[in-house]
Amino acid sequence: xxxxxxxxxVLSFLLIACFAGSAVVExxxxxxxxxxxxxxxxxxxxxxxxxxxxxxxxxxxxxIYWTRAVQYFGAKHIENANQxxxxxxxxxxxxxxxxxxxxxxxxxxxxxxQPPPRGAGEPLKAVALLQKxxxxxxxxxxxxxxLGFIYYMELKDYPAAGEAFAQGxxxxxxxxxxKVMAARTLQTGGDYLTAQMLWQAIYESFxxxxxxxxxxxxxxxxxxxxEVLQLEALARAYAARxxxxxxxxNELVAVHVLRSVPRDPxxxxxxxxxxxxxxxxxxxxxxxxxxxxxxxxxxxxxxxSTQGK
Amino acid sequence: MTRRIAxxxxxxxxxxxxxxxxxNLILFVLLLVGSAVLFGQISLEIERIVVINLSLTSISVxxxxxxxxxxxxxVSKEIEKKTLYxxxxxxxxxWEFIVGKFFxxxxxxxxxxxxxxxxxxxxxxxxxxxxxxxxxxxxLAIYFIVLQFVIITSLALLFSSFSTPIFSAIFAFALxxxxxxxxxLKNFAALTEGATHWLITGVGYLLPNFGSLNVIGxxxxxxxxxxxxxxxNSLYAALYSCxxxxxxxxxxxxxNLK
Numbered sequence: 001x002x003x004x005x006x007x008x009x010v011l012s013f014l015l016i017a018c019f020a021g022s023a024v025v026e027x028x029x030x031x032x033x034x035x036x037x038x039x040x041x042x043x044x045x046x047x048x049x050x051x052x053x054x055x056x057x058x059x060x061x062x063x064i065y066w067t068r069a070v071q072y073f074g075a076k077h078i079e080n081a082n083q084x085x086x087x088x089x090x091x092x093x094x095x096x097x098x099x100x101x102x103x104x105x106x107x108x109x110x111x112x113x114q115p116p117p118r119g120a121g122e123p124l125k126a127v128a129l130l131q132k133x134x135x136x137x138x139x140x141x142x143x144x145x146x147l148g149f150i151y152y153m154e155l156k157d158y159p160a161a162g163e164a165f166a167q168g169x170x171x172x173x174x175x176x177x178x179k180v181m182a183a184r185t186l187q188t189g190g191d192y193l194t195a196q197m198l199w200q201a202i203y204e205s206f207x208x209x210x211x212x213x214x215x216x217x218x219x220x221x222x223x224x225x226x227e228v229l230q231l232e233a234l235a236r237a238y239a240a241r242x243x244x245x246x247x248x249x250n251e252l253v254a255v256h257v258l259r260s261v262p263r264d265p266x267x268x269x270x271x272x273x274x275x276x277x278x279x280x281x282x283x284x285x286x287x288x289x290x291x292x293x294x295x296x297x298x299x300x301x302x303x304x305s306t307q308g309k
Numbered sequence: 310m311t312r313r314i315a316x317x318x319x320x321x322x323x324x325x326x327x328x329x330x331x332x333n334l335i336l337f338v339l340l341l342v343g344s345a346v347l348f349g350q351i352s353l354e355i356e357r358i359v360v361i362n363l364s365l366t367s368i369s370v371x372x373x374x375x376x377x378x379x380x381x382x383x384v385s386k387e388i389e390k391k392t393l394y395x396x397x398x399x400x401x402x403x404w405e406f407i408v409g410k411f412f413x414x415x416x417x418x419x420x421x422x423x424x425x426x427x428x429x430x431x432x433x434x435x436x437x438x439x440x441x442x443x444x445x446x447x448x449l450a451i452y453f454i455v456l457q458f459v460i461i462t463s464l465a466l467l468f469s470s471f472s473t474p475i476f477s478a479i480f481a482f483a484l485x486x487x488x489x490x491x492x493x494l495k496n497f498a499a500l501t502e503g504a505t506h507w508l509i510t511g512v513g514y515l516l517p518n519f520g521s522l523n524v525i526g527x528x529x530x531x532x533x534x535x536x537x538x539x540x541x542n543s544l545y546a547a548l549y550s551c552x553x554x555x556x557x558x559x560x561x562x563x564x565n566l567k
Contacts, residue, residue, distance in 0.1 A: 067352035
């Protein structure tokens with residue numbers, strides 16, 4: 001082997017070995033450092049400073065901050081965290097840098113609203129974010145839709161929800177559904193059908209899988225809540241007529257009160273308990289339900305269906 | 310006169326396109342444009358916005374870098390290689406040499422931007438599953454980026470007519486950064502009174518204003534760019550770069566080249 005070839009071979013080997021070694025050491029260092037110190041820091045808290053530092057390219061920096069907010073939310077969501085300390089500051093920064101970044105208002109408010117561990121559980125901050133978005137983008141009817149939704153679902157402020165829907169419905173090109181929602185919310189705030197319509201609108205107007213999945217779970221939960229109450233009322237009516245509670249749904253089918261054994265949205269049959277209450281068989285698969293839970297089980301905002309997956 | 314300027318411009322263009330660094334920078338921009346597609350996938354609902362923001366920012370930043378680093382060498386290289394003397398012994402005026410160099414570099418940058426824009430539109434086509442009528446609006450943002458290059462080129466040429474390449478690069482880049490905050494300077498002037506007010510206002514108008522030439526954020530959100538802005542920006546870039554090139558020619562006319 002020539003001297004130059006030998007040198008090349010040795011240097012190449014050293015190059016690969018040293019790079020591999022440095023990667024191993026770096027991996028060890030990452031394990032030594034606590035993850036929190038890496039995550040929970042907003043290095044530059046002032047949007048004005050970031051704007052200056054971006055040298056006129058703040059739109060791109062806003063995209064980076066929005067992506068960081070999405071990644072932060074995703075990581076916290078997976079670990080079922082109870083605190084999302086950086087979520088609002090990241091969203092605020094992204095929308096300060098690019099006031100027209102509509103997805104940051106739309107999705108950010110959803111992330112902020114949902115109770116922990118599904119979200120930050122800060123509906124007031126979500127309202128503040130959407131109001132900021134509306135100030136900057138008064139022609140975006142979807143921001144009014146989001147605002148009305150939070151007022152209705154989380155804050156139970158039906159007049160404010162109705163007002164938000166009504167304002168949104170006045171925007172040219174707004175979905176006709178907003179006008180309907182404005183009227184319904186003001187007339188019959190808090191009823192099942194209105195809630196169902198709201199979640200249905202969320203399901204239909206968003207393309208993101210996470211948001212649609214959440215809306216679908218809420219729609220199923222609303223359906224279960226309504227059906228359980230109807231079935232329990234049916235059982236009580238039967239008891240009033242015959243003097244005893246039905247032993248099961250088969251008894252109601254046999255006397256033609258029901259055409260078949262009722263099933264939940266997942267296709268499993270409901271169970272009728274001896275005391276006349278109706279129970280959902282696999283209630284963990286149907287998060288957010290408030291009816292049909294086993295005796296002693298409290299309703300929970302926790303999405304049990306995603307735990308352990 | 311026009312033929313002499315065109316001849317120098319064409320030679321400058323030919324010389325610039327032979328520079329390998331230029332191709333590396335263009336390749337790097339195209340890589341960034343490609344990575345914008347991946348960047349959008351780790352975010353939410355902003356795939357198209359990211360492609361526009363990241364691509365146009367890359368085109369702008371790297372174009373400015375190309376404009377500065379080629380612009381500062383335009384005169385110094387000719388002096389260093391002594392090729393300037395072979396040009397000036399012919400019936401070529403010094404100011405014609407400067408103007409020719411300026412147009413040559415502007416031509417180079419326009420061609421570079423064209424190829425980078427092609428890469429960008431390919432990425433946009435991939436992300437948006439096609440191109441739409443509103444995407445034509447982005448051409449205006451690209452045109453404004455080219456106007457930025459025209460101003461930067463003229464400044465690089467101005468500095469290179471009396472300073473060393475390294476200082477010319479520092480001055481030109483500093484003016485690019487300051488120029489993005491020109492509006493802030495005018496706002497600051499509004500807060501002051503008397504001589505300070507006039508001094509800061511004067512400096513504000515003397516420095517280049519790149520703020521109105523940046524409409525990347527607006528076109529990313531499909532916001533229309535007004536015809537008035539198009540006309541004013543075009544006129545501003547033409548007048549400002551003309552002033553800077555005149556300054557460069559004036560200095561170069563009086564420069565002792567011995």
